[in-house]
Amino acid sequence: MSIATLKKIFRILTLLAIIIVASPWHVFAHTGIAQTVPDHDAILARPPTLLHFSFNGQVTVTNARLTPVDENNIQAGNPITIRLPRNRIGQSTAFGEVIDLDIPTLLPGRYQVVFQVVTIDGHYLSDDFTFTVLAP
DSSP, X not given: OOHHHHHHHHHHXXXXXXXXXXXXXXXXXOOOEEEEEXXXXXXXXXXXXXXXXXXXXXXXXXXXXXXXXXXXXXXXXOOEEOOOOBOTTSOBOOEEEXXXXXXXXXXXXXXXXXXEEEETTSOEEEEEEEEXXXXX
């Protein structure tokens, strides 16, 4: 092989290495929500007593709240902060791939759940969903 060919191969390998290192591979590794109970846009005959989250990786829930909303998802009442389990220094211990959070008794109506989590690799995720509780 000539020196010119070796230089070309070296430049190609160097460029390939730079592309691999600089590419945002971590984007594909983010944890996402897999399932909630109640499900998004669920219509329930009875109010739920807890929120159930299933993720495709381990997370810590750092914030969660319920807000009564109208049919256009515009706030229609006071937000309800969901109490997270915490350790003695105040950090959330709602950790795992499956997390259940107790919620207060809800009146009939439409609710939006907004929550934030931090993944095991330090990425933040925020999401929301709505559900409706029917009058008895």
